[in-house]
Amino acid sequence: KLYNVHMIHTVALTDCNTLQEEDQTDSYSRLLLQYFLAEGVVCGHQLYLASARDHPDDIIQNLPLPILDDDVTPKLGEPLPPADAQPPDPMKIAWRYQNFPKVQTEPVSSFRFGHYYDLSKRMDPQLLQATQFHTFYLPEETEERSSSLGPYSGLLQSIQTVIRNEGFDGSSSQVVRNVLRLGVHSLGSALWGDDVCLSESPAHSHALTTFLYALRALLRSSLSVAVVTVPAHLIQSKSVLGRMVKLSDAVVALESFCSSERETSSVYREYHGLLHIRQVPHLNCLVCEVPDNKDLAFKLKRKQFSIEKLHLPPDLSETVSRVSKSKAEGSSGCGSAPSGHVQLDF
Amino acid sequence: MFPDLNSILNSSPDSFREREFILLSDRQADASFLIHHYLTFYLKARCKVCFLGLVQSFSHYSVVSQRLGVNLTQAKEKGQLVFLEGLKASPGVLLNEDTSDTTHTFDYLRSPCAELRGLFEFVCKSLSQSGDEAGSEPWAPPVLIIDDLSVLLSLGVSAGAILDFTHYCQATICSQLQGSLVALVRCDDEEWDEDEENSSYLLKALTHQCSLSLRVEGLSTGYCRDIHGQVEIWRRGRAEENQRKVFQYKVHDKGASFFAPGTSRAVL
Numbered sequence: 001k002l003y004n005v006h007m008i009h010t011v012a013l014t015d016c017n018t019l020q021e022e023d024q025t026d027s028y029s030r031l032l033l034q035y036f037l038a039e040g041v042v043c044g045h046q047l048y049l050a051s052a053r054d055h056p057d058d059i060i061q062n063l064p065l066p067i068l069d070d071d072v073t074p075k076l077g078e079p080l081p082p083a084d085a086q087p088p089d090p091m092k093i094a095w096r097y098q099n100f101p102k103v104q105t106e107p108v109s110s111f112r113f114g115h116y117y118d119l120s121k122r123m124d125p126q127l128l129q130a131t132q133f134h135t136f137y138l139p140e141e142t143e144e145r146s147s148s149l150g151p152y153s154g155l156l157q158s159i160q161t162v163i164r165n166e167g168f169d170g171s172s173s174q175v176v177r178n179v180l181r182l183g184v185h186s187l188g189s190a191l192w193g194d195d196v197c198l199s200e201s202p203a204h205s206h207a208l209t210t211f212l213y214a215l216r217a218l219l220r221s222s223l224s225v226a227v228v229t230v231p232a233h234l235i236q237s238k239s240v241l242g243r244m245v246k247l248s249d250a251v252v253a254l255e256s257f258c259s260s261e262r263e264t265s266s267v268y269r270e271y272h273g274l275l276h277i278r279q280v281p282h283l284n285c286l287v288c289e290v291p292d293n294k295d296l297a298f299k300l301k302r303k304q305f306s307i308e309k310l311h312l313p314p315d316l317s318e319t320v321s322r323v324s325k326s327k328a329e330g331s332s333g334c335g336s337a338p339s340g341h342v343q344l345d346f
Numbered sequence: 347m348f349p350d351l352n353s354i355l356n357s358s359p360d361s362f363r364e365r366e367f368i369l370l371s372d373r374q375a376d377a378s379f380l381i382h383h384y385l386t387f388y389l390k391a392r393c394k395v396c397f398l399g400l401v402q403s404f405s406h407y408s409v410v411s412q413r414l415g416v417n418l419t420q421a422k423e424k425g426q427l428v429f430l431e432g433l434k435a436s437p438g439v440l441l442n443e444d445t446s447d448t449t450h451t452f453d454y455l456r457s458p459c460a461e462l463r464g465l466f467e468f469v470c471k472s473l474s475q476s477g478d479e480a481g482s483e484p485w486a487p488p489v490l491i492i493d494d495l496s497v498l499l500s501l502g503v504s505a506g507a508i509l510d511f512t513h514y515c516q517a518t519i520c521s522q523l524q525g526s527l528v529a530l531v532r533c534d535d536e537e538w539d540e541d542e543e544n545s546s547y548l549l550k551a552l553t554h555q556c557s558l559s560l561r562v563e564g565l566s567t568g569y570c571r572d573i574h575g576q577v578e579i580w581r582r583g584r585a586e587e588n589q590r591k592v593f594q595y596k597v598h599d600k601g602a603s604f605f606a607p608g609t610s611r612a613v614l
Contacts, residue, residue: 148455148502149440157441206502210455213501214440217433220403239544242534243500284409286379287574287597294569 019212019248021232023256023273026186028298029229030059031119031305032254033183036227038063038123040181041131042115048162048182050136050155052191059185060133064117065124118303134162138192149214150207151193155184156214168222182219182226187211188244189231197234205240212247249281254298267312271297275307347386347414350604354579354593355558359391364487365520367512369556370530371549374564375575377530379597381493382407384528386416389426393525394485396472398465398492400432413600426485428472460503462511470518473525487525490515494530495552496545505548512555557582562595572596572612577604 022029040047041063049056091098136158149156159182163169168180188196188208195202212228219226232253235241245251256273257263268274275296282288295310352358370380378401385407388395399407407429408418421427430451439452450464473488498508512529519525531552533545553559561578573594580590593604605611 148460153441156437160437160441206500209500210440210502213433213497214437217436220406221434239534243496246532247497247500282376284406285599286382286410286413286602287599 019244019251019279020227020229021251021253021278022186022229023254023258026229026231027258028254028256028273028300028305030185031300032252033185033227033229034059034063035117035305037181037183038066038117039114040179041123041127042066042068043179044131045179045181046132046134046166046168048134048136048159048180049185050138050158050183051185052138052189053186056133056135056137056185060128060135061122063123063128064119065121066127067116067118116304119300119305120303132166134158148206148210150204150210152207152211156211156218159215160218163218163222163224168224170222178223180222180224182224184226184228187228187230188235196237196240197231198236200236202237202240205237208240209243209247212244216247216249245278248279249283251278252276253278268297270299270313271308271310272299273297274310347390347416348383348602348604350602351380351383352387354591354604359387362387362391364524364526366526366558367516367520367556368526368528369552369559370528370562371533371553371559372530372562373533375562377532377560377562378493379602380560380562381491381528381530382410382414383602384489385491386411386414388489388491388526388528389416389418389421392426392486394426394428394473394488395421396428396430396469396488396490398430398432398469398490400492400497401494403433404429404431430468454498454501454503460501460507462498462503462507466511466514469515473519473523488519488523489526489528490519492527492529494532496530496532496548499545499548505544505551508548509551509555512552516555565594573610576607 020029020032037047037049037060047060049059051059136155138155141154141158163180166180168178186192188194190197194204194208196205196208215226215228218224228248230244232241253276254273255276257268257271258273262268275298277294277296280288293309296307297310298305298307300306347359357363368384370377370384385395385397389411397407404418411418418427418429422429432452435452436455439455451468453464454460454462469490473490495508495512499505512527515527519527529552531545531549533549559578559580561580562575563578564575565573574596576592576594578590578592592607594607594610595602595604596610
């Protein structure tokens with residue numbers, strides 16, 4: 001169910017960055033950023049969080065509570081729940097589908113990866129205290145600008161300092177096999193002092209891409225992994241967005257149905273949005289594991305965020321479709337009131 | 347090195363055309379696997395290779411080349427390969443830490459006067475000193491491989507400056523030194539963008555300069571697990587042999603296979 005955490009985690013093994021295109025309201029992308037950070041807390045990694053809008057401490061305070069009980073989730077190597085194993089009832093009418101494989105909506109991996117979280121509760125403050133945090137909050141930083149990095153030179157400087165001081169670049173003699181998790185929230189928004197969101201030909205259009213390039217260089221030479229969320233719907237220039245995608249290793253775009261016409265579409269009624277995999281990382285190899293299916297959708301349950309293969313809901317009873325059909329016919333009739341004897345009205 | 351591609355292009359490490367400008371490009375796909383092909387191809391052909399690694403670190407190229415049967419570290423020690431770690435050097439240059447004399451190479455990272463003159467001087471210097479060491483047999487003609495040119499646009503270098511750079515390189519390497527030039531350009535997806543500074547413009551201009559173009563595109567029907575895309579191969583020549591061929595390809599762990607459209611093993 002934590003497919004995303006899974007994916008980011010595989011990324012974490014190799015030093016690269018994930019770009020996340022935000023959904024319009026930034027609620028789900030923020031959640032995924034929190035998942036990424038929470039996983040770092042549980043694994044004992046060091047965290048770095050940069051933000052221009054919300055104070056990093058606020059984001060950290062709201063990290064979800066990890067579920068550490070092993071009996072809640074299937075253990076390693078345990079077969080799938082027995083419900084699947086039982087032979088289903090023989091089909092009498094739709095007998096052609098008897099031998100079809102059952103649709104597995106959630107991507108299954110043979111082993112458990114990462115941890116599960118309870119989104120309705122906050123993380124234990126004691127657990128947070130045990131973790132080493134580095135934060136970067138733009139309004140509290142002193143303004144320093146270099147010509148090619150524009151508003152991002154302070155951020156890059158700060159990341160480099162943390163990587164050097166904590167020995168993640170492998171320069172220090174002491175053997176630290178720890179990972180630094182970098183999270184950058186809403187990079188490129190106007191609050192960072194950038195104007196890529198404001199005009200199609202921004203004054204320093206190269207600052208953002210140059211920053212991502214330098215960040216990529218820092219990650220490649222250190223034990224660190226970064227997740228950057230970007231308000232892609234606000235960025236006016238499409239070529240800037242395309243370059244940003246090429247400068248990152250993995251790109252995931254969230255398309256929320258919130259306040260879009262798809263929210264009411266019956267096809268998508270089970271989901272809260274679509275998840276597009278724009279780019280998969282291939283580092284140290286010619287080709288990487290490609291998913292079978294790129295049509296993924298996500299939904300937010302009360303306690304967890306789950307990502308599933310997109311599939312149409314079954315059209316269960318005959319009457320349901322009949323009713324909607326007759327309704328559709330009725331409303332398209334020549335202005336007759338669609339009440340009562342719909343089919344005889346015309 | 348991919349044997350399939352060699353047979354399509356009718357070349358091998360023992361016999362290959364000299365003075366070529368090979369342009370690799372992509373749209374909605376990733377053509378960087380071809381960079382690995384040419385890197386290992388020219389190293390096997392005993393050419394002196396200068397590699398400008400602007401988007402990946404040395405270890406990435408090294409690990410992939412190892413799978414294709416070439417040891418980059420050894421080639422570097424022998425002096426056959428000159429590798430520029432453009433990516434690794436960038437944070438230091440951008441944060442104004444490096445003040446040593448070699449930093450003219452990375453002048454393209456310094457705005458507002460982002461220019462590639464220093465990079466060109468680096469290329470000339472590394473390729474002209476081929477086979478100088480006493481006792482070693484001279485290398486075959488020099489080759490410059492650039493991965494990739496379009497990232498320079500992201501760093502604020504103008505398309506005009508990039509075209510000047512490739513033109514200078516072509517004049518020096520292909521004409522004077524009888525060598526070859528391989529460059530990758532990754533294109534943005536938007537074709538309607540009329541801006542002069544975009545990668546589509548760069549690609550058009552470079553296609554005009556090159557002698558062999560390998561253009562990688564995604565399938566028009568969308569994502570597929572068994573066919574990763576198609577390559578359009580076009581060679582400049584006389585009108586009767588000026589032809590373009592289209593192949594579909596699939597990248598494997600240790601190579602890539604190319605086949606005529608519609609003849610994938612998964613389809614047949």
